[in-house]
Amino acid sequence: MASHEVVQYRSTIRSAINVFTFVFLMVFLIWTVLPFIIMFVSSFKNLLEAFNLPEKGDWASVISVFFDFEPTAIHYRELFTERNFATYFFNSIVSSGGSALISVVLGAMAAYSLSRIDFRGKNHVFFWVISTRMAPVVAVMVPLYTIFRGLDLIGTLPGLILAYTTFNLPFAIWILKGFFDNIPYAIEEAAMVDGHTRLGAFREILPLAAPGIGAFLVLCILFSWNDFLFASIIGSGGAKTLPVATRELVTPTSIQWGKIMAAGVITSVPMTFLGLLIRKYLVTGLTMGAVKE
Amino acid sequence: MTGTTYSTEIMSSSGKTVRDMSDGGVVINYRPSLVNPPASKRYYFYLMAPALILLALITLYPFFWLIYMSLHKVDLGGSGDTWNDFKNWTRLARDMKFLGGWWLLAKYSFYCMLFEVLLGIMIAVILDNSRFEKVLVTIFLMPMMMAPVIAGLVWYYLYNSTFGWYHWIMQSLGILGDKSILGDVSTAMTAVVLVDVWQWTPLIVLITLAGLKRVPRDQLEANMVDGAGAIRNFFQITLPNTYPFLLIAILLRFMDNFRFIDALMVLTGGGPANSTKILPTYLFDVSFVFFKLGRGAAIALTLLIVTIILGMILVKVFQSPSASTSQGGE
Numbered sequence: 001m002a003s004h005e006v007v008q009y010r011s012t013i014r015s016a017i018n019v020f021t022f023v024f025l026m027v028f029l030i031w032t033v034l035p036f037i038i039m040f041v042s043s044f045k046n047l048l049e050a051f052n053l054p055e056k057g058d059w060a061s062v063i064s065v066f067f068d069f070e071p072t073a074i075h076y077r078e079l080f081t082e083r084n085f086a087t088y089f090f091n092s093i094v095s096s097g098g099s100a101l102i103s104v105v106l107g108a109m110a111a112y113s114l115s116r117i118d119f120r121g122k123n124h125v126f127f128w129v130i131s132t133r134m135a136p137v138v139a140v141m142v143p144l145y146t147i148f149r150g151l152d153l154i155g156t157l158p159g160l161i162l163a164y165t166t167f168n169l170p171f172a173i174w175i176l177k178g179f180f181d182n183i184p185y186a187i188e189e190a191a192m193v194d195g196h197t198r199l200g201a202f203r204e205i206l207p208l209a210a211p212g213i214g215a216f217l218v219l220c221i222l223f224s225w226n227d228f229l230f231a232s233i234i235g236s237g238g239a240k241t242l243p244v245a246t247r248e249l250v251t252p253t254s255i256q257w258g259k260i261m262a263a264g265v266i267t268s269v270p271m272t273f274l275g276l277l278i279r280k281y282l283v284t285g286l287t288m289g290a291v292k293e
Numbered sequence: 294m295t296g297t298t299y300s301t302e303i304m305s306s307s308g309k310t311v312r313d314m315s316d317g318g319v320v321i322n323y324r325p326s327l328v329n330p331p332a333s334k335r336y337y338f339y340l341m342a343p344a345l346i347l348l349a350l351i352t353l354y355p356f357f358w359l360i361y362m363s364l365h366k367v368d369l370g371g372s373g374d375t376w377n378d379f380k381n382w383t384r385l386a387r388d389m390k391f392l393g394g395w396w397l398l399a400k401y402s403f404y405c406m407l408f409e410v411l412l413g414i415m416i417a418v419i420l421d422n423s424r425f426e427k428v429l430v431t432i433f434l435m436p437m438m439m440a441p442v443i444a445g446l447v448w449y450y451l452y453n454s455t456f457g458w459y460h461w462i463m464q465s466l467g468i469l470g471d472k473s474i475l476g477d478v479s480t481a482m483t484a485v486v487l488v489d490v491w492q493w494t495p496l497i498v499l500i501t502l503a504g505l506k507r508v509p510r511d512q513l514e515a516n517m518v519d520g521a522g523a524i525r526n527f528f529q530i531t532l533p534n535t536y537p538f539l540l541i542a543i544l545l546r547f548m549d550n551f552r553f554i555d556a557l558m559v560l561t562g563g564g565p566a567n568s569t570k571i572l573p574t575y576l577f578d579v580s581f582v583f584f585k586l587g588r589g590a591a592i593a594l595t596l597l598i599v600t601i602i603l604g605m606i607l608v609k610v611f612q613s614p615s616a617s618t619s620q621g622g623e
Contacts, residue, residue: 023420025429028416031491032433032619037449051456057465082527102347108345113337127608132352134604136551139572139593143355143362149369166351171483173344198336226440228555233581245444247559250446257450264443271413275438276431283499286437290541290611291503 039268043261044071047061050257075262085266090246092267094157097239099164100220107172108213112202114173115180126174130288133147133170139228140166145233155237163225163234171223171288172216178289179212215281218274225271242267294534359597362590369584381591391592394572397482401571402550404486404494406543411442412490413497413542420498420506420529430502433495441492447473453558475561478568480549485557485569489550504538505531537610544607553602574594 042050047071054061071203080086120176125268128204153159196204206213217258229240240248246263249256275282284292354409363381365374416433419425436444443470451459454473463469474484512530521529554573561572563578570578576596580589 005385024415025419025423028412029429031433032495034445034458035444035451035491036300037453038434053456053458053461056461059465066502072541103302104348106344110341113340117334117337119334127605128353129348130608131601131604132348134548134552134600134607135352136573136585136600137553137598138576138580138597139359139596140352140355142442142586142589142593143359144351145581146362146367146369147355147358165516169344169348170352201342222438226438228442228558229553229577242523243440243555243620246446250449250559260446260450264447267443269440271434271440272438275434279431279434282434283503286496287500287545288319288611289539290545291538293507 008031029159039264040259041066041069043075043258043265044073045258046072046074047256047258050261054110058262069210075256075258078267079259079262083249085104085242085245085246085263088240088242089266091235091239092241093289094237095231095239096158096221096224098157098161099168099224100217103159103172103220104176104213104217106211107169108176110173111176112180115177116185125168127249128169129173133174135167135168137227138210141233143227148189148234154234155239157235157239159232160235160239160241163230164227165277168220168224172220175289176213177211179209183208212281215278216285218278218286220283222271222274227265297507326483326610332542350563355538356597359590359593362587363594365587367586369493369586375586377587383594384588385591390570390575391572392566393567394570394575397569398571398573399552401482401486401569404446404482405489405550405604406546408486408490409494409546410543412494414501414539416494416498417501417505421502426502428501433498436492437495439492441553442559443490444488445556448484448491448556449560457510457622476565478566479560481565481569485560488556492556493546496546497539500538500542501535504535509532540610541607544610548600548603548607551596551603 052065052068086191094137109124114125137270141163144166148154148159148163151159153162183205187205191201191204192198225241226243227241228243229246231239231244232247235244242263246260246267249260278285295389319358350390351543362374364376364379366377366380367374371620373491418431423462446536448459451457452474457474462470463474469480512534513526516526516530519543551573554571554577556576557569557571558577563574572592573596576589576592579592
């Protein structure tokens with residue numbers, strides 16, 4: 001790179017900057033991963049060990065105190081034997097998976113057709129779609145709660161799936177529309193020349209869009225899996241998901257840190273892997289398609 | 294179908310074809326195949342109908358319901374909603390928690406944004422010149438994948454005054470007296486902001502990095518020939534070129550601060566002494582702790598209006614030419 005070559009003659013300043021950036025990056029790295037490490041390690045500590053701290057200012061014994069424990073899997077076991085975490089895990093999978101599937105299937109159809117035709121008021125439709133996605137969750141929940149109460153949907157998985165669809169469907173329509181825009185119309189035409197019907201032509205281009213559709217399906221799952229507000233109000237009772245169940249381990253009388261950390265690990269690890277799996281589409285997804293890497 | 298719809302559709306579709314051909318090929322004398330008659334628009338409308346109808350049912354209908362609720366005293370017991378002469382609205386003007394909630398929301402968003410953007414740009418610039426960019430970016434992604442409520446709980450643990458590691462670190466550094474981090478009015482806001490900074494700075498880093506990759510090298514070099522150093526180069530070339538990306542990042546984060554209160558609810562729940570009771574948390578209390586749904590609806594509408602205005606700005610930025618250069622891809 002040219003910029004490096006030109007500045008290189010000021011080598012002392014350069015090396016000072018290098019040292020500074022290295023330290024800065026290291027601090028940021030530690031700051032980023034430390035909560036993960038503490039969560040992970042604490043989930044294997046028993047009640048007393050989790051409370052251990054060195055004396056104030058005693059930096060030398062930080063490592064020895066932090067790692068001074070007998071690893072135990074009791075928290076994980078108890079979450080599943082005493083706390084029904086298997087059910088909550090299942091609820092999380094069904095509600096986030098169900099909503100993601102509905103959103104992506106219907107969203108792909110809508111996005112495809114919106115990408116292929118023009119009609120009056122199309123921009124208004126778009127703005128409506130994106131604004132529903134941006135709406136604050138608490139604000140959406142106020143009317144939704146009242147309506148769902150009347151329909152007996154509070155505390156049920158279908159209710160939660162519908163609630164998640166309020167933000168997943170607009171996301172899928174908006175982002176997949178941008179995706180279909182990049183697939184040339186000529187491919188469908190070629191398919192139709194070969195004798196396919198309109199629907200057949202749509203099916204022809206689906207393989208091209210498949211990786212993107214799959215990635216955005218995963219993102220929809222991630223958004224709803226991580227949701228807490230909808231699940232705590234609309235899912236309360238019958239459709240408890242992992243984040244809500246984890247939150248409930250905090251009670252006024254006792255806070256079971258080992259269990260909370262274990263539940264945190266159970267909730268976060270699958271999503272971290274899924275997120276890294278679709279790494280390529282992550283930025284596009286998180287910025288509503290505005291930025292591509 | 295009539296001839297007019299026929300030709301407009303071909304025009305638009307061929308227009309797309311030309312735009313997407315990066316090698317500069319231009320379709321001249323474009324003729325549609327005659328094997329299949331051109332689809333009527335109706336076909337496309339059928340395809341998009343299920344999604345749009347469902348979306349209308351779960352967003353538009355509740356929206357009108359929200360307006361209705363804001364004008365009534367909502368009673369869930371079954372005796373029916375009663376009209377209450379705009380009381381839900383007139384009361385807001387005197388509701389100090391409502392007005393304070395907006396102020397705190399503005400403050401909270403401002404601090405989150407300030408730290409995240411400054412830190413995000415610095416990290417992105419460093420990473421852009423780093424050999425370890427790929428590995429580090431992958432690690433930095435992790436906080437974003439964590440459920441905000443879990444992040445809140447982990448940090449709640451770290452901040453704890455008797456066994457929290459971060460509390461210990463700050464005490465050992467002498468920053469903090471015997472204060473509890475989340476229990477003290479002077480530190481609680483900073484503490485919740487830091488959690489947001491921890492979780493979402495990586496998003497700013499990623500977006501800025503995507504922008505940095507598109508800074509034209511020749512401009513940088515030309516500017517250096519003109520005698521600019523690294524710092525002048527950054528402010529004269531790099532920053533203006535990444536500006537649309539930053540704007541998008543800021544707007545998105547801004548709206549997310551309105552959208553999500555998960556972590557904050559676990560950390561302080563709005564306390565101590567309402568010092569972190571930003572508007573969405575207050576709305577939550579009014580609606581789902583005290584179940585004053587009529588008043589909650591009025592508050593929710595004010596929140597929605599501001600979000601819609603922000604959304605309009607965001608869409609403008611999306612569609613502006615400077616941002617759309619990023620849309621084209623490689």
